[in-house]
Amino acid sequence: MGPVLGIAIWRLKCALNWAMVYSGAAHRYEWRHYFGDSNAITPGETPEPVLKMIALAAGFRSGMRVLDLGCGRGTALAYWSMLYGIHPIGIERVRSVAHAARLLLQSIIATSEILTGDFFGIVWPEVDAVVVSTTCFSAQDLDQLMHRYRQLPTGTVVVQISNDVPMNELKCIWRGSHRFPWGNCPISVFRCV
Numbered sequence: 179m180g181p182v183l184g185i186a187i188w189r190l191k192c193a194l195n196w197a198m199v200y201s202g203a204a205h206r207y208e209w210r211h212y213f214g215d216s217n218a219i220t221p222g223e224t225p226e227p228v229l230k231m232i233a234l235a236a237g238f239r240s241g242m243r244v245l246d247l248g249c250g251r252g253t254a255l256a257y258w259s260m261l262y263g264i265h266p267i268g269i270e271r272v273r274s275v276a277h278a279a280r281l282l283l284q285s286i287i288a289t290s291e292i293l294t295g296d297f298f299g300i301v302w303p304e305v306d307a308v309v310v311s312t313t314c315f316s317a318q319d320l321d322q323l324m325h326r327y328r329q330l331p332t333g334t335v336v337v338q339i340s341n342d343v344p345m346n347e348l349k350c351i352w353r354g355s356h357r358f359p360w361g362n363c364p365i366s367v368f369r370c371v
């Protein structure tokens with residue numbers, strides 16, 4: 179499938195997924211539980227140009243197992259699956275959002291894996307790349323994340339789009355930034371050494 183058709187199908191699938199799941203009462207109930215009275219309907223999703231940037235910088239290719247920590251409704255994983263053939267794995271703590279991710283990804287690849295829970299409390303499956311995108315962390319969360327990165331096998335790619343982190347033990351292979359609605363955000367791609 180060519181990239182133009184791939185992107186068009188991805189956009190259509192995301193729009194249908196939105197209509198099916200995000201307008202539902204279950205989602206609204208859980209949303210309030212997690213995010214209070216925020217007017218936002220979804221947390222920020224990584225935009226298309228950044229998804230492409232990451233895929234190229236991280237060398238996403240067919241069969242690569244990519245874990246999205248806090249995958250939301252799986253739009254990023256769906257994009258990389260459709261256009262780069264990755265095997266998508268996600269962890270999402272909001273149940274209704276994880277359900278949306280399952281629906282979206284199963285329509286692309288039957289063997290996709292979406293786990294529901296807190297990614298700090300779950301054993302991460304074995305993967306080739308770990309992505310953390312557009313989640314802001316406290317200093318304590320960042321420490322926990324660093325601790326988990328240290329345990330990843332050599333060669334694992336780590337993509338971080340978040341508040342910047344000191345990653346001395348990882349080798350930076352690419353660095354960029356993107357202006358999100360809430361401000362400029364660093365994008366880094368590392369390899370575990």
Ligand SMILES: C[S@@+](CC[C@H](N)C(=O)[O-])C[C@H]1O[C@@H](n2cnc3c(N)ncnc32)[C@H](O)[C@@H]1O
Nearest residue numbers: 221222223224248249250270271296297311312
């Ligand atoms: C900003 S969205 C990003 C979604 C997706 N990664 C993307 O790039 O489009 C962040 C998601 O991470 C989830 N999340 C944040 N912290 C989490 C945690 N500790 N465990 C599991 N999910 C988490 C939120 O519920 C939210 O759906």
